[in-house]
Amino acid sequence: MTEDLSAQILRRKSFRSFRQEPLEETLLEELVDYLSSLTPPEADIDWNFDTLPYLDLMRICSGEPGVKAPMYLILRAERKRFSLQNCGYLGELAVLWLCARDVATCWQGSVRIEQGSDFPDSLPYVTAIALGHSDESFRKDASEFERKPYEKMVFNREEKYRPILELGRLAPSSFNRQPCVFVSDDRGRIHLFRRKSFLSNPVTDFAQCVDAGASLAHLEVGARAAGFQPEIQRLRPEPKFKGNLIYQASLVLN
Numbered sequence: 001m002t003e004d005l006s007a008q009i010l011r012r013k014s015f016r017s018f019r020q021e022p023l024e025e026t027l028l029e030e031l032v033d034y035l036s037s038l039t040p041p042e043a044d045i046d047w048n049f050d051t052l053p054y055l056d057l058m059r060i061c062s063g064e065p066g067v068k069a070p071m072y073l074i075l076r077a078e079r080k081r082f083s084l085q086n087c088g089y090l091g092e093l094a095v096l097w098l099c100a101r102d103v104a105t106c107w108q109g110s111v112r113i114e115q116g117s118d119f120p121d122s123l124p125y126v127t128a129i130a131l132g133h134s135d136e137s138f139r140k141d142a143s144e145f146e147r148k149p150y151e152k153m154v155f156n157r158e159e160k161y162r163p164i165l166e167l168g169r170l171a172p173s174s175f176n177r178q179p180c181v182f183v184s185d186d187r188g189r190i191h192l193f194r195r196k197s198f199l200s201n202p203v204t205d206f207a208q209c210v211d212a213g214a215s216l217a218h219l220e221v222g223a224r225a226a227g228f229q230p231e232i233q234r235l236r237p238e239p240k241f242k243g244n245l246i247y248q249a250s251l252v253l254n
Ligand SMILES: Cc1cc2nc3c(=O)[nH]c(=O)nc-3n(C[C@H](O)[C@H](O)[C@H](O)COP(=O)(O)O)c2cc1C
Pocket: 012, 013, 014, 015, 066, 067, 106, 107, 108, 109, 110, 111, 127, 145, 171, 172, 173, 174, 175, 176, 207, 210, 211, 214
C-alpha cells in the first residue's frame, strides 16, 4: 500500500444510488492490480475476489442486493480465525482506492451467496461491495459523518495519536453500529477492540468482524499519513480493557 488514502476517509460515504452504466475497463483492471498487491493482516489465510456486473451477481446470489449498482466486488476467504477481519481490511482499502478515483461504493453485507450457488471450487463467500458512478456527491468533510462521540469510542493517552484515531472512528460499519473501541497505550500502540454483540447473535458477530477489519484499514492509513510505519500485530497476552470488549488487533506505531 503506497498511495496516501487518508484524505479519502473524509470523502467516503455509503452511496445508495448508482448510474446504471458500466465502469471503465481500465479502472477495473487497475482495481484488480491494486487488490492483488495487498497483504491482509493475517497473511496466511487464503482469499480472493471477483468483480461481477449486476446480472452475473444475480445468477449466484439469493435475493436482490439492497443497492442496485453496475458492478459488485465480491470477497471470499477460507474460514479461519480472522478471515472476516481480513476481508473487512481488504474491502475498505478497495473502497478508499475507488473513492480516490471518484467511484461510489456501498458495502453490501446483506448480499448472500450460498456455497452451492457460487462458482465451482470457490473459496467461501464473505461479503460484497457495490460500486459504480453516482450523481450523489462525496462528503465534504468530517462534520457530515454520523458517529458516536470520540469519547465513547476512543480512549487515548497520547494526543499525538488523535488524528489517527479520528480516522479510525470514521470507518463504516454494518447498520452503523460502530462496534469498535480504540485504545492507545504509552508504548506507541493502538489496540482495537469490538463490543460483544447483543446476545452473541452470529449474524451480527459475522458483520462486526468485517467492521473491525475496515477500522484496522483506517487506522493503518491514518498512521502512515502521520509519518509512522505501522505494523498490525496480535499481541499475546491479549491487551485487556473492559469486560464487554473482544480484542481484535494492535497497531504498532514504528
Ligand atoms: C460490513 C458492512 C456491511 C454493510 N452492509 C450494508 C448493507 O447491506 N446495505 C447497506 O445499505 N449498507 C451497508 N453498510 C453500510 C453502512 O450502513 C454504513 O457504513 C453506515 O451506515 C455508516 O454510513 P457511511 O458508510 O455513509 O459512513 C455496511 C457497512 C459495512 C462496514
